[in-house]
Amino acid sequence: DSEKDIVVDSINVGLQPTSLVLDKNNKLWTITDGGYKGSPYGFEAPSLWKIDAKSRKVEQVFHFKEGDRGSEVKLNGAKDSLYFINKGIWRMSITDENLPSKAFISGENKLFYGLNIDPVDSDIYAIDAIDYVQPGLVYRISSQGKPIDTMRVGIIPGEAVFSH
Secondary structure (H helix, E strand, O other): OOOOOOOOOOOOOOOOEEEEEEOOOOEEEEEEOOEOOOOOOOEOOOEEEEEEOOOOOEEEEEEOOOOOOEEEEEEOOOOOEEEEEEOEEEEEEOOOOOOOOOOOEOOOOOOEEEEEEOOOOOOEEEEEOOOOOOEEEEEEEOOOOOEEEEEEEEEOOOOOOOOO
């Protein structure tokens, strides 16, 4: 309750959820990064969670391997495909029963730090922090996985927003 500044309900998920989206079937999705070794809150493998928004019941949990770094779950314009970062950029249907077997966009020689999907044309904006010191890059990629262009941006870029 934002007026009373109190928590009125919650849903238990894995450690350190990083983002939240609502798909076309009224399912909430969140991805956790699992924390880090030595954290006072614990450490576990990252996971992707599918939750019924109405009942608030967890319907499915997709577990990553220890050492993976899940983050930034996003939806395409039709809200029927999920994208997320786990070193590379991964894509899956909201109805898939398993995680994909390989990345949609390779993360080789990149440090993907942010991600967003244009809600109109579903172009992918994959954000590379490079080394957290020099200006980063934003790769614009079509929904078919074809590179469109690259933009040099500021240091540690983290988000792309759209104004349509």
